[in-house]
Amino acid sequence: MVYPFHYRHWILLTLLALVIRSGAQFAAWHSFGPLAGLESDPDSYRILAETLQKTGTLGVPIPGGGVDPTAFRPPMYPYLLSWMVTNGRLPSLAVAVFHLILGTLTCLLTCDLVRRWITAINRDQRKFALDTRHLRTRLSPCLALFLVAIDPLLLTQSTLVMTETLAAFMAVLVTWLLLGNWKFHWLAAAAVLALGFLTRPVFVIWTVLMLAWQSTQILWGSTPRKRAILAVLSLILIPAFVITLWTQRNIQRLGAPVWATTHGGYTLLLGNNPYYYQYLQSQSIWDTCLWGDAWNAEPFHEEWRARIQTLEAELNLSTPSSLSLSPDRELAQDRIAQSWARETIDAAPSTFLYACCIRVINLWSPMPRLGSQITVASYFLGFYYCLIYASVARAKLRLRWQLLNNAGFASFLLAIALTAVHAVYWSNIRMRAPIMPLLLAVAAIGSSVIVTRSDD
Numbered sequence: 331m332v333y334p335f336h337y338r339h340w341i342l343l344t345l346l347a348l349v350i351r352s353g354a355q356f357a358a359w360h361s362f363g364p365l366a367g368l369e370s371d372p373d374s375y376r377i378l379a380e381t382l383q384k385t386g387t388l389g390v391p392i393p394g395g396g397v398d399p400t401a402f403r404p405p406m407y408p409y410l411l412s413w414m415v416t417n418g419r420l421p422s423l424a425v426a427v428f429h430l431i432l433g434t435l436t437c438l439l440t441c442d443l444v445r446r447w448i449t450a451i452n453r454d455q456r457k458f459a460l461d462t463r464h465l466r467t468r469l470s471p472c473l474a475l476f477l478v479a480i481d482p483l484l485l486t487q488s489t490l491v492m493t494e495t496l497a498a499f500m501a502v503l504v505t506w507l508l509l510g511n512w513k514f515h516w517l518a519a520a521a522v523l524a525l526g527f528l529t530r531p532v533f534v535i536w537t538v539l540m541l542a543w544q545s546t547q548i549l550w551g552s553t554p555r556k557r558a559i560l561a562v563l564s565l566i567l568i569p570a571f572v573i574t575l576w577t578q579r580n581i582q583r584l585g586a587p588v589w590a591t592t593h594g595g596y597t598l599l600l601g602n603n604p605y606y607y608q609y610l611q612s613q614s615i616w617d618t619c620l621w622g623d624a625w626n627a628e629p630f631h632e633e634w635r636a637r638i639q640t641l642e643a644e645l646n647l648s649t650p651s652s653l654s655l656s657p658d659r660e661l662a663q664d665r666i667a668q669s670w671a672r673e674t675i676d677a678a679p680s681t682f683l684y685a686c687c688i689r690v691i692n693l694w695s696p697m698p699r700l701g702s703q704i705t706v707a708s709y710f711l712g713f714y715y716c717l718i719y720a721s722v723a724r725a726k727l728r729l730r731w732q733l734l735n736n737a738g739f740a741s742f743l744l745a746i747a748l749t750a751v752h753a754v755y756w757s758n759i760r761m762r763a764p765i766m767p768l769l770l771a772v773a774a775i776g777s778s779v780i781v782t783r784s785d786d
């Protein structure tokens with residue numbers, strides 16, 4: 331039984347999350363501090379949403395009218411944004427409210443996740459238990475909500491027209507569903523995982539890992555066999571159905587069976603090109619990961635633009651706008667990016683392995699660069715995230731394997747999925763945003779719970 335919160339507690343916690351998150355939106359709206367606001371559209375999601383609402387096609391407008399279908403970005407986020415388009419424009423206020431709702435729900439789900447997580451640990455009846463009579467333990471869900479509400483990475487991403495806020499919400503929702511006591515919780519979790527794949531492709535890797543985990547439960551796990559079989563079937567059929575629909579759409583609109591996105595080639599190239607490798611070889615690992623300047627990608631972008639111009643000439647196309655991606659051009663760009671990346675990797679395999687290590691370090695680094703440099707604020711944020719990591723380590727050391735119940739193991743598998751993907755593809759701190767609420771949930775357990783022996 332989950333130890334109870336009174337409804338008044340939930341009202342107060344909701345107000346707390348709303349105040350903090352709306353404060354970030356207000357600061358971004360008025361350009362206070364480093365928050366850029368919602369007017370910029372770095373990944374073209376605003377344009378995709380507006381075009382989808384006007385034409386019913388996920389694509390970008392072309393000069394002279396019409397629209398080019400695209401699979402360059404996953405469709406879920408622009409689809410949701412398209413419902414907020416008014417008079418052909420996506421108001422920044424609508425995006426701010428949408429992100430505020432998602433962020434608040436993420437805070438509340440994380441709070442309830444910790445409550446259920448503690449109950450599941452105590453239900454396990456192994457070596458350790460969590461003393462729910464102690465105030466520190468009872469306040470750990472509130473601490474989790476507060477940490478998610480104030481997290482610098484999640485706050486910053488909530489002020490941008492990008493997918494991190496939605497992806498973080500979906501990751502928490504999946505994990506929260508896995509701690510449910512009802513019969514079909516794996517069915518619901520698989521459905522959210524499938525929609526998560528349409529938000530961030532890394533969710534498909536997470537799904538595969540979850541499928542492998544549940545397959546072992548059929549033969550060797552403590553989960554009832556019927557429930558494990560239902561979980562396996564859910565993780566196969568529902569994501570496969572969604573991927574098939576998306577692939578079929580791309581066959582019809584792009585003429586190719588693109589099952590993920592056509593952005594993968596460019597993301598692979600961004601982390602594996604001669605200019606980035608030269609940057610890695612020119613300075614120490616400490617400068618690269620800790621206090622040195624970030625990589626200046628402008629020379630790479632110049633050559634990439636030159637290669638695209640050559641491609642356009644070969645395709646006998648007039649020079650389009652930077653957002654115009656006809657199906658042939660989009661697929662050809664993806665092939666060129668993948669080919670250039672493979673050439674770079676084949677020419678320097680040892681540098682590729684070193685770059686993989688650097689990308690993993692950058693993904694999990696506690697020290698963010700503000701702009702392209704390490705600043706005084708970076709050290710303060712680095713200290714904060716070191717405390718978070720220390721709390722996560724404390725939870726694992728104190729609770730050991732009892733921490734890895736359904737929620738704990740699912741969180742662990744998401745960490746593996748993110749690490750595996752971004753060891754090869756481009757990586758920075760922003761890429762770990764989907765797992766941050768789960769990481770902060772474990773940190774709240776580690777920093778505030780009172781652990782006792784279950785036989786005390």
